[in-house]
Amino acid sequence: MDNPIPNYWKLRLNALKETLEDNNFGVYMADAPEAAKEVVLHEILPKLTVKTVSWGGSMTYVETGLYHHLKDDARFEVIDTYDKSITPEEQLERRRQSLLTDLFITGSNAVTEDGMLVNLDMIGNRVAGITFGPKNVVVIIGRNKVVHSLEDAFLRVKEYAAPVNTMRLDKKTPCAKTGCCEDCKSPDRICNTWTITEKSFPKGRIKVVLVNADMGF
Secondary structure, three states: OOOHHHHHHHHHHHHHHHHHHHOOOEEEEEOOHHHHHHHHHHHHHHHOOOOEEEEOOOHHHHHOOHHHHHOOOOOOEEOOOOOOOOOHHHHHHHHHHHHHOOEEEEEOOEEEOOOOEEEEEOOOHHHHHHHOOOOEEEEEEEHHHEEOOHHHHHHHHHHHHHHHHHHHOOOOOHHHHHOOOOOOOOOOOOOOEEEEEOOOOOOOOEEEEEEOOOOOO
16 A cells, blocks of 8 residues: 555544544544645635634644734734734733634644543633634644543643643743653743643534644644
8 A cells, every 4th residue: 555654544533533523523634734724724714704813822833834824814803923023911912812803723732532622731822712712713733643542642742742842932941851741830831721622612613624744743
């Protein structure tokens, strides 16, 4: 068989799609990051009434190319929470404003095979947007985020995603030096708020794009 790895993941992602749909998520499939961008722009957005758009912190979202496409899209009022030219106070205020948008886009730290999204946040704006506020949420998830169970999700986040993110963000935490979670009390700690999203409510409010590629951390 040609391309056994993508074929393997196609089978697993198709099974996960059915499970997520049983949990009231809207689910879309993409074979690559660029394809995920096209899914959002041409399959999801046209079905929604969207005037305001924002996003939570997500390397996966950036990797699709959607950020660079949407941040200057004149069709929408865009609340750019990634803008480095504004003050920290303005950045925080934009994160607050993003929770009342028509569309909020982000990623997920993990997704379990029984269809639950698992996330851990520093400030809380990303998990807040997934949970309540924005009228519609799009969560883009690479195949590397798929885990068997909640326990595996917690381990993935604490032992891999969080340490790598502290390194990316140049945080002064023990895990940035050791690569292992130390359950620290550092002022730079990014592990503050867990969420487990078992089902989308209302049905279809959260749309998941499953991508047959490794994306983000």
